[in-house]
Amino acid sequence: xxxxxxxxxxxxxxxxxxxxxxxxxxxxxxxxxxxxxxxxxxxxxxxxxxxxxxxxxxxxxxxxxxxxxxxxxxxxxxxxxxxxxxxxxxxxxxxxxxxxxxxxxxxxxxxxxxxxxxxxxxxxxxxxxxxxxxxxxxxxxxxxxxxxxxxxxxxxxxxxxxxxxxxxxxxxxxxxxxxxxxxxxxxxxxxxxxxxxxxxxxxxxxxxxxxxxxxxxxxxxxxxxxxxxxxxxxxxxxxxxxxxxxxxxxxxxxxxxxxxxxxxxxxxxxxxxxxxxxxxxxxxxxxxxxxxxxxxxxxxxxxxxxxxxxxxxxxxxxxxxxxxxxxxxxxxxxxxxxxxxxxxxxxxxxxxxxxxxxxxxxxxxxxxxxxxxxxxxxxxxxxxxxxxxxxxxxxxxxxxxxxxxxxxxxxxxxxxxxxxxxxxxxxxxxxxxxxxxxxxxxxxxxxxxxxxxxxxxxxxxxxxxxxxxxxxxxxxxxxxxxxxxxxxxxxxxxxxxxxxxxxxxxxxxxx
Amino acid sequence: xxxxxxxxxxxxxxxxxxxxxxxxxxxxxxxxxxxxxxxxxxxxxxxxxxxxxxxxxxxxxxxxxxxxxxxxxxxxxxxxxxxxxxxxxxxxxxxxxxxxxxxxxxxxxxxxxxxxxxxxxxxxxxxxxxxxxxxxxxxxxxxxxxxxxxxx
Numbered sequence: 314x315x316x317x318x319x320x321x322x323x324x325x326x327x328x329x330x331x332x333x334x335x336x337x338x339x340x341x342x343x344x345x346x347x348x349x350x351x352x353x354x355x356x357x358x359x360x361x362x363x364x365x366x367x368x369x370x371x372x373x374x375x376x377x378x379x380x381x382x383x384x385x386x387x388x389x390x391x392x393x394x395x396x397x398x399x400x401x402x403x404x405x406x407x408x409x410x411x412x413x414x415x416x417x418x419x420x421x422x423x424x425x426x427x428x429x430x431x432x433x434x435x436x437x438x439x440x441x442x443x444x445x446x447x448x449x450x451x452x453x454x455x456x457x458x459x460x461x462x463x464x465x466x467x468x469x470x471x472x473x474x475x476x477x478x479x480x481x482x483x484x485x486x487x488x489x490x491x492x493x494x495x496x497x498x499x500x501x502x503x504x505x506x507x508x509x510x511x512x513x514x515x516x517x518x519x520x521x522x523x524x525x526x527x528x529x530x531x532x533x534x535x536x537x538x539x540x541x542x543x544x545x546x547x548x549x550x551x552x553x554x555x556x557x558x559x560x561x562x563x564x565x566x567x568x569x570x571x572x573x574x575x576x577x578x579x580x581x582x583x584x585x586x587x588x589x590x591x592x593x594x595x596x597x598x599x600x601x602x603x604x605x606x607x608x609x610x611x612x613x614x615x616x617x618x619x620x621x622x623x624x625x626x627x628x629x630x631x632x633x634x635x636x637x638x639x640x641x642x643x644x645x646x647x648x649x650x651x652x653x654x655x656x657x658x659x660x661x662x663x664x665x666x667x668x669x670x671x672x673x674x675x676x677x678x679x680x681x682x683x684x685x686x687x688x689x690x691x692x693x694x695x696x697x698x699x700x701x702x703x704x705x706x707x708x709x710x711x712x713x714x715x716x717x718x719x720x721x722x723x724x725x726x727x728x729x730x731x732x733x734x735x736x737x738x739x740x741x742x743x744x745x746x747x748x749x750x751x752x753x754x755x756x757x758x759x760x761x762x763x764x765x766x767x768x769x770x771x772x773x774x775x776x777x778x779x780x781x782x783x784x785x786x787x788x789x790x791x792x793x794x795x796x797x798x799x800x801x802x803x804x805x806x807x808x809x810x811x812x813x814x815x816x817x818x819x820x821x822x823x824x
Numbered sequence: 825x826x827x828x829x830x831x832x833x834x835x836x837x838x839x840x841x842x843x844x845x846x847x848x849x850x851x852x853x854x855x856x857x858x859x860x861x862x863x864x865x866x867x868x869x870x871x872x873x874x875x876x877x878x879x880x881x882x883x884x885x886x887x888x889x890x891x892x893x894x895x896x897x898x899x900x901x902x903x904x905x906x907x908x909x910x911x912x913x914x915x916x917x918x919x920x921x922x923x924x925x926x927x928x929x930x931x932x933x934x935x936x937x938x939x940x941x942x943x944x945x946x947x948x949x950x951x952x953x954x955x956x957x958x959x960x961x962x963x964x965x966x967x968x969x970x971x972x973x974x975x976x
Contacts, residue, residue: 336954336955338955345919363964412974415971
């Protein structure tokens with residue numbers, strides 16, 4: 314029988330694989346091991362603390378603490394804090410574990426935290442404690458998605474932190490408040506996301522983003538600022554600004570020497586008088602304006618770098634006032650340098666209003682692509698005409714047709730609409746074609762989506778084929794269920810061949 | 825042409841376009857302190873050979889490289905063959921990639937090690953990597969308690 318010692322000797326003298334039972338992984342340097350651990354979910358990383366003493370140290374100095382992958386119930390507590398002298402109502406949860414507190418509790422002294430990210434429902438004192446500990450460990454990126462029972466006052470240490478580069482405060486209603494004075498604060502902050510910040514006692518925050526705070530802020534997102542009426546954003550280093558769901562907004566001023574991207578969605582109070590928006594941003598390339606009520610006054614100045622603009626308004630079905638019309642045409646004129654413009658249906662409807670059409674738009678000299686999401690009918694044609702007149706060098710026209718829910722879906726093939734005789738819709742275009750001659754001389758690609766073969770659509774298609782001198786491609790995508798009917802397509806095609814096209818190289822495609 | 829010399833005296837010739845994948849070497853070249861033969865004292869010959877093999881495969885965009893360029897799928901397949909290594913070579917490669925600052929190789933190797941750890945219990949991890957447990961049973965209990973949420 315082999316004794317243990319003789320077995321050991323045998324194994325040692327055997328092949329090299331049995332000899333090298335060396336722990337090689339532990340000899341890697343800290344930063345390399347952290348790099349490996351960063352690829353694992355945080356729960357696994359925490360478990361490695363039990364492997365050996367070295368690994369325990371690795372965990373207690375682990376730089377990125379992202380608890381969002383952990384079950385949120387494990388961080389929450391359902392204890393209410395003592396606030397306003399009310400007795401505390403405590404609903405203890407026997408299974409409550411506090412991952413973050415435990416992790417921060419065993420944190421190695423001097424081990425800075427790079428990222429702290431979590432999602433939870435917390436009481437005030439716990440949330441305050443977490444924030445203070447993170448700031449004390451020089452956290453660079455703090456990302457919280459929390460709900461509290463009452464307004465939470467963000468502690469001043471957050472404002473004064475010199476290490477904080479990225480801050481994301483996503484609260485649920487009722488929301489949070491920042492300290493009243495931010496002077497000298499947020500000196501290193503580059504990226505800021507605020508959701509559900511409360512403004513009711515201070516509807517003015519005119520100097521929040523235009524004073525000395527936020528000297529290096531590059532990206533700012535504001536969502537659901539309850540009660541905010543006036544906003545002035547003028548951070549010197551700001552490149553990317555997003556404002557969403559600020560329904561009580563009356564006045565917005567945005568000025569930034571470095572601003573490149575602006576997104577404003579679902580803002581402005583529709584019933585307010587004297588609302589305004591003013592944008593002065595010489596480097597602005599991209600603007601996305603959607604679902605916003607039309608402001609009384611709009612002023613877009615110096616947008617010389619404009620490339621891409623998306624404009625859509627929120628309008629209740631009331632008659633547009635003269636001021637609103639002027640406001641919309643100011644917005645569009647302010648975007649006159651754009652290369653690519655997308656307009657939603659309200660813009661087109663407003664431009665179509667006859668008695669205001671004496672105001673003409675500033676021409677879009679750089680415009681190469683025009684995308685229109687619109688209803689196409691007799692009421693909207695005027696708006697299209699206005700745009701064609703103002704787009705002298707347009708390359709591509711894309712019409713995404715929205716069908717009014719009341720419109721009849723034409724199922725039967727109506728041959729007459731497609732024949733070579735000019736319909737009244739076509740005549741509308743033909744009688745005015747001199748006013749947008751340049752447009753017809755340059756237009757190369759037309760794409761129409763969601764076609765229901767209404768008279769207006771067919772009139773326009775025929776007109777463009779007959780008069781589009783530079784036309785290369787016309788793509789038609791049907792909105793019908795029987796869209797792929799090849800027989801129908803062939804019928805349309807053969808009808809189209811029956812009249813002369815202005816451009817001999819034009820191709821017709823169906824999708 | 826750049827020549828690298830490993831710790832055990834082996835030399836390797838590389839095109840400049842491959843040499844710049846090694847950030848450390850690239851910095852040397854830019855700072856002008858790259859002599860005719862660059863010593864790489866921390867890395868053995870057989871490991872340096874593997875590093876260079878990886879870089880040659882992954883070198884991007886010159887006209888010459890495009891002829892031999894592999895598609896993304898092919899490259900991924902080559903990578904998964906490349907990482908079939910014994911632990912000794914794997915960790916030596918990690919140290920080399922770290923020293924020579926080759927991000928893509930380091931990412932690949934770290935992901936390989938992470939995949940070996942993922943989903944395993946601490947005991948299994950110790951076995952795979954031969955990690956010696958230097959805790960007393962009481963100490964180990966203490967750590968499990970301190971990080972209770974992770975062991976639930």
